[in-house]
Amino acid sequence: MKCLIIAAGRGSRLERKGLSKPLVPLLGKPIIERVIRNAANAGIKDFYVVTGFNGERVRKFLDSLAKDCPIRITHITNDEWDKGNGLSVLKARGYIEGTFILMMGDHLVDPEVIRSLINRGVSEGEIALVIDRDIGNPLIDINDATKVQISNGKVVRIGKDLESFNGFDAGIFLCTPAIFEGIAKSISEQGDTTLTGGVRCLAEMGKVNAFEMGKNFWIDVDDPVALEKAENSLLADLKSKKSDGPVSTYLNRPLSIRISRYLVGLPITPNQVSLISFALSVCAAGLFMLSGYGALLAGGVLAQAASVIDGCDGEIARLKFQESDYGGWLDAVLDRYADAFLLFGLTWHAYGTLLQLKAIFAGFMAIIGSYMVSYTADKYDALMRHRLSRGIRIGRDMRVFLVFLGALLNQPFAALAIIAVLMNAETIRRLFVCRSV
Amino acid sequence: MKCLIIAAGRGSRLERKGLSKPLVPLLGKPIIERVIRNAANAGIKDFYVVTGFNGERVRKFLDSLAKDCPIRITHITNDEWDKGNGLSVLKARGYIEGTFILMMGDHLVDPEVIRSLINRGVSEGEIALVIDRDIGNPLIDINDATKVQISNGKVVRIGKDLESFNGFDAGIFLCTPAIFEGIAKSISEQGDTTLTGGVRCLAEMGKVNAFEMGKNFWIDVDDPVALEKAENSLLADLKSKKSDGPVSTYLNRPLSIRISRYLVGLPITPNQVSLISFALSVCAAGLFMLSGYGALLAGGVLAQAASVIDGCDGEIARLKFQESDYGGWLDAVLDRYADAFLLFGLTWHAYGTLLQLKAIFAGFMAIIGSYMVSYTADKYDALMRHRLSRGIRIGRDMRVFLVFLGALLNQPFAALAIIAVLMNAETIRRLFVCRSV
Numbered sequence: 001m002k003c004l005i006i007a008a009g010r011g012s013r014l015e016r017k018g019l020s021k022p023l024v025p026l027l028g029k030p031i032i033e034r035v036i037r038n039a040a041n042a043g044i045k046d047f048y049v050v051t052g053f054n055g056e057r058v059r060k061f062l063d064s065l066a067k068d069c070p071i072r073i074t075h076i077t078n079d080e081w082d083k084g085n086g087l088s089v090l091k092a093r094g095y096i097e098g099t100f101i102l103m104m105g106d107h108l109v110d111p112e113v114i115r116s117l118i119n120r121g122v123s124e125g126e127i128a129l130v131i132d133r134d135i136g137n138p139l140i141d142i143n144d145a146t147k148v149q150i151s152n153g154k155v156v157r158i159g160k161d162l163e164s165f166n167g168f169d170a171g172i173f174l175c176t177p178a179i180f181e182g183i184a185k186s187i188s189e190q191g192d193t194t195l196t197g198g199v200r201c202l203a204e205m206g207k208v209n210a211f212e213m214g215k216n217f218w219i220d221v222d223d224p225v226a227l228e229k230a231e232n233s234l235l236a237d238l239k240s241k242k243s244d245g246p247v248s249t250y251l252n253r254p255l256s257i258r259i260s261r262y263l264v265g266l267p268i269t270p271n272q273v274s275l276i277s278f279a280l281s282v283c284a285a286g287l288f289m290l291s292g293y294g295a296l297l298a299g300g301v302l303a304q305a306a307s308v309i310d311g312c313d314g315e316i317a318r319l320k321f322q323e324s325d326y327g328g329w330l331d332a333v334l335d336r337y338a339d340a341f342l343l344f345g346l347t348w349h350a351y352g353t354l355l356q357l358k359a360i361f362a363g364f365m366a367i368i369g370s371y372m373v374s375y376t377a378d379k380y381d382a383l384m385r386h387r388l389s390r391g392i393r394i395g396r397d398m399r400v401f402l403v404f405l406g407a408l409l410n411q412p413f414a415a416l417a418i419i420a421v422l423m424n425a426e427t428i429r430r431l432f433v434c435r436s437v
Numbered sequence: 438m439k440c441l442i443i444a445a446g447r448g449s450r451l452e453r454k455g456l457s458k459p460l461v462p463l464l465g466k467p468i469i470e471r472v473i474r475n476a477a478n479a480g481i482k483d484f485y486v487v488t489g490f491n492g493e494r495v496r497k498f499l500d501s502l503a504k505d506c507p508i509r510i511t512h513i514t515n516d517e518w519d520k521g522n523g524l525s526v527l528k529a530r531g532y533i534e535g536t537f538i539l540m541m542g543d544h545l546v547d548p549e550v551i552r553s554l555i556n557r558g559v560s561e562g563e564i565a566l567v568i569d570r571d572i573g574n575p576l577i578d579i580n581d582a583t584k585v586q587i588s589n590g591k592v593v594r595i596g597k598d599l600e601s602f603n604g605f606d607a608g609i610f611l612c613t614p615a616i617f618e619g620i621a622k623s624i625s626e627q628g629d630t631t632l633t634g635g636v637r638c639l640a641e642m643g644k645v646n647a648f649e650m651g652k653n654f655w656i657d658v659d660d661p662v663a664l665e666k667a668e669n670s671l672l673a674d675l676k677s678k679k680s681d682g683p684v685s686t687y688l689n690r691p692l693s694i695r696i697s698r699y700l701v702g703l704p705i706t707p708n709q710v711s712l713i714s715f716a717l718s719v720c721a722a723g724l725f726m727l728s729g730y731g732a733l734l735a736g737g738v739l740a741q742a743a744s745v746i747d748g749c750d751g752e753i754a755r756l757k758f759q760e761s762d763y764g765g766w767l768d769a770v771l772d773r774y775a776d777a778f779l780l781f782g783l784t785w786h787a788y789g790t791l792l793q794l795k796a797i798f799a800g801f802m803a804i805i806g807s808y809m810v811s812y813t814a815d816k817y818d819a820l821m822r823h824r825l826s827r828g829i830r831i832g833r834d835m836r837v838f839l840v841f842l843g844a845l846l847n848q849p850f851a852a853l854a855i856i857a858v859l860m861n862a863e864t865i866r867r868l869f870v871c872r873s874v
Contacts, residue, residue: 326872329816333868336812340805360797364804368777371808375773379766431770435763 001118002096003044004175006088006195007032007105008052008081013223014106020054022105023061027231027319028264031221032058032105033065037321039103040071042114047073048095049105050088052081084193086183093180100175107171108230109218114172117211122174127182127202128209129155130172132218139219139229140168146196148210155208158200167210169196170218178207235261238315243381247397248311256311263316270317273309274331280306281338288345291352293410300407303342307400310335335396336374342403343367343416350412362416369423370399380430394426438555439533440481441612443525443632444469444542445489445518450660451543457491459542460498461658464668464756465701468658469495469542470502474758476540477508479551484510485532486542487525489518521630523620530617537612544608545667546655551609554648559611564619564639565646566592567609569655576656576666577605583633585647592645595637604647606633607655615644672698675752680818684834685748693748700753707754710746711768717743718775725782728789730847737844740779744837747772772833773811779840780804780853787849799853806860807836817867831863 011021022032029037036047051058059075066073076095078088089102099122101114113130122128131148132140147165149157158169173179183198190197202208217237219230235257244253263273280302287299313331317323347363373394399419406415448458459469466474473484488495496512503510513532515525526539536559538551550567559565568585569577584602586594595606610616620635627634639645654674656667672694681690700710717739724736750768754760784800810831836856843852 329813329871330868333809333813333864336809337805340801340808344801364777364781367801367804368774371777371812372770372773375808375812376766376770427770431767434766 001044002046002048002098002100003039004048004050004089004092004096004100004102005032005035005039005105006050006085006102007058008050008055008078008088009085010053010081011106011222014221014227020058022051022058023054024227025265026108026221026227027234027261029320030061031108032062034108035103035105036062036065036071036073037069038109038111039101039114040069041321042111042118044101044114045071047071048076048092049073050076050078050091052078052088055081084195084197086186086193086195086198089195089198090180090183093177097177102173102175102179104171104220106221107218108221109170109172109213110216113170113213113216113218117172117174120174120211122176122209124176125178126207126209127176127179127199128174128211129199130170130213130218131155131167131210132170133167133212134215135166135168137168139217139226139233141220141222141226144222145169145220146171150210153210154206155199155203155210156206158196158203158208160196167212169199170213171220172218174211178202182207231261234319238318241314243393243395245393245395245397247401248395251401252308252311252397255308256315259309260312260315260319263312264319268316270313270320270322270327271330273313273316274327274334277306277310277313278334278338280309282341285341285345288342288407288412289348291349296349296407296410296412299345300404303400303407304404306338307397307404310338310396332374336371339370339374339396339399340367342400343370343419346403346406346412346416350416354413359413359416362413362420365420365424366416369420369427372427373399373423376427376430380434394422399423438481439483439485439535439537440476441485441487441526441529441533441537441539442469442472442476442542443487443522443539444495445487445492445515445525446522447490447518448543448659451658451664457495459488459495460491461664462702463545463658463664464671464698466757467498468545469499471545472540472542473499473502473508473510474506475546475548476538476551477506479548479555481538481551482508484508485513485529486510487513487515487528489515489525492518521632521634523623523630523632523635526632526635527617527620530614534614539610539612539616541608541657543658544655545658546607546609546650547653550607550650550653550655554609554611557611557648559613559646561613562615563644563646564613564616564636565611565648566636567607567650567655568592568604568647569607570604570649571652572603572605574605576654576663576670578657578659578663581659582606582657583608587647590647591643592636592640592647593643595633595640595645597633604649606636607650608657609655611648615639619644668698671756675755678751680830680832682830682832682834684838685832688838689745689748689834692745693752696746697749697752697756700749701756705753707750707757707759707764708767710750710753711764711771714743714747714750715771715775717746719778722775722778722782725779725844725849726785728786733786733844733847733849736782737841740837740844741841743775744834744841747775747833769811773808776807776811776833776836777804779837780807780856783840783843783849783853787853791850796850796853799850799857802857802861803853806857806864809864810836810860813864813867817871831859836860 007022014021014024023030049062055077062073076091078091080087146160146169147162148155148167148169149165150167182202185201186192186197199208221227221230238257239253284299284302287295317327343363343366350359402415402419406412444459451458451461460467486499492514499510513528515528517524583597583606584599585592585604585606586602587604619639622638623629623634636645658664658667675694676690721736721740724732754764780803787796839852839856843849
């Protein structure tokens with residue numbers, strides 16, 4: 001499947017520091033890169049990008065992007081970028097045959113929508129347009145949006161100034177070469193050089209199918225307000241990680257997302273964030289091994305901070321399209337070491353204070369139990385995936401929070417004992433639950 | 438695919454305690470059960486078994502077997518079991534239409550052979566016979582075996598007394614109803630009621646295709662010598678587990694196989710064996726925590742014994758067709774607890790002797806390292822699966838052996854230090870190796 005992206009316009013409402021709109025960064029990545037990588041995630045490998053205003057710089061950026069990803073990008077130049085965007089589409093005539101995806105260089109959309117649109121298919125001589133039926137969608141600027149009237153699955157009217165409408169044009173199409181004919185007709189008959197004009201011509205002939213996108217995310221990043229809305233949506237989406245326990249959900253994740261928002265602008269990799277979090281945990285363990293409440297408290301705060309930052313690696317990886325199996329694995333392995341060091345440090349502190357062997361025992365059982373919960377997590381999660389309710393997830397977030405609380409309240413032994421009981425009980429519970437499934 | 442199994446004969450050379458041959462146990466499971474479960478492993482669900490001598494008991498056993506497995510068994514009775522075995526096959530006429538697998542109730546074969554035979558297929562009016570071309574196969578009783586002469590992929594001659602031959606009839610067929618006609622013709626024209634007679638008639642018409650089984654395992658369990666050969670082959674096959682490290686390969690596995698050979702005859706489940714091994718490790722850890730070389734040595738020997746027995750659960754599961762994901766997981770989880778207890782016990786002993794904190798440190802790092810090697814094993818193995826050479830595998834077998842050596846040589850601290858260095862170095866090595874792959 002080929003994909004045509006039009007990114008020739010000036011986008012004056014978003015010009016920043018002389019950058020043209022496609023290159024404006026959105027959480028660390030230019031908008032056009034997000035559009036292309038989303039489509040690549042949906043399985044598209046062959047891109048045609050129409051550039052115009054400030055085209056030289058955009059093309060240079062796209063060339064470096066194509067080296068990074070397993071995709072091909074063909075440049076199409078539109079010197080008439082100051083006229084309607086239908087001309088940009090027309091320039092692709094001769095480059096693309098058959099069915100293709102058409103996207104706007106400033107519309108972000110969930111890759112799932114692209115995938116289903118491709119699966120839907122389109123008949124010869126027709127096109128399909130992705131439609132958002134949610135009239136109250138807060139991400140849409142109602143004054144600027146292109147409205148549509150749908151009837152019996154067909155787009156019957158389209159325009160920015162429709163008086164009655166029942167959906168929005170989301171700017172993603174599955175096209176046949178009919179789109180070129182529609183635009184050519186719109187220009188010759190109406191003098192209308194916009195893409196919307198071309199779509200209107202086809203709609204009048206009943207050739208525009210409405211493809212409803214449901215509740216999936218999309219946004220037209222047209223001005224600073226939309227840019228901020230887009231950033232907030234992408235950040236909010238990070239909260240939906242299913243493996244988050246209660247401490248993650250209500251404490252760590254809200255904080256880590258704020259930190260990630262800042263970090264995505266820096267040239268720092270997710271693996272480097274994992275290593276920083278690990279180093280902080282090692283420092284915290286070192287503080288635990290000193291005597292006195294001051295050191296204990298400082299270690300506890302540092303441990304909890306490390307746990308918060310431990311969420312950032314995955315967030316940054318998602319935001320910057322840098323997710324990898326290796327990264328996830330490295331993070332997990334470092335977390336296990338960090339857990340063990342923290343608990344060993346706390347054990348040391350508890351024994352130094354109490355001078356009783358029960359501290360050593362509790363610490364040992366806490367370390368074992370923590371490992372066992374992590375060791376059994378994959379199997380248990382795989383088994384529980386299809387269950388609707390599974391209660392509270394006991395994991396690293398809760399473990400480190402208990403360490404933090406133990407330090408804060410100057411009760412290292414109690415913290416170790418609670419972790420030991422909780423983690424080993426959870427492991428044994430998993431053994432029984434999985435047996436009966 | 439249906440499967441016809443003939444098990445009507447008396448098999449006088451293997452009669453034991455009044456049991457008829459199909460019910461004679463081979464490593465804890467009756468021969469006929471092994472034949473059926475192997476075929477079930479190859480994907481067959483619908484069985485037709487011809488019984489004759491002592492048929493009542495065999496049918497009763499098969500009924501209970503069909504309740505245990507997701508298979509269907511239809512009984513066919515042959516009262517003329519004292520005549521040629523071709524009559525047993527003929528009794529199935531009317532029960533089976535189309536293509537089917539025909540097996541002998543006393544021939545064991547690798548399920549892989551059945552799978553490839555089904556994939557091969559057979560033309561209307563023909564049959565395919567599985568052939569072993571290894572004339573020197575030590576599992577074959579050359580005097581009793583049915584020989585074949587193959588030419589251009591066809592069986593041209595067959596019989597026990599062929600003077601020249603280039604293969605053996607392995608007793609597994611992919612049949613069309615042509616087999617019934619062949620046997621009927623053999624009876625009416627030659628008065629020969631054997632299956633071999635029927636095959637000979639078809640062979641003379643060029644209708645018997647030779648299916649070469651390569652180096653796969655098969656054996657005709659006809660007498661006590663063959664029974665012992667079959668048992669030894671199944672036990673030897675247990676040695677081929679790819680995840681075995683050097684201590685497993687050269688010490689634990691040879692011993693555990695001897696123990697499993699004994700245990701398969703008892704009503705003990707693999708999970709029970711896992712629990713016994715775990716309990717022995719806990720006892721060993723308890724001995725470590727006592728003072729004195731005697732306790733240390735006893736603990737070391739017990740730990741190594743537990744490690745040997747730890748191999749038996751998987752072996753028994755394979756021999757008794759009781760392998761399960763849960764069983765493997767339970768074993769792994771118990772092993773992790775056992776590792777931790779053993780190392781904690783050894784740490785305790787070392788600290789009690791040395792009274793130096795380095796013992797606690799070494800013990801802690803040994804426990805962490807051991808867990809990390811287990812925690813990273815799945816990912817690492819998945820990655821290394823396609824590599825031919827991967828050097829020595831560092832795993833539990835080596836860990837417990839080092840514990841044993843440390844106890845034997847009265848050097849618990851040295852053992853902990855070596856385990857700590859080895860296991861953590863291996864974990865870090867894996868992190869780097871996986872990164873570059």
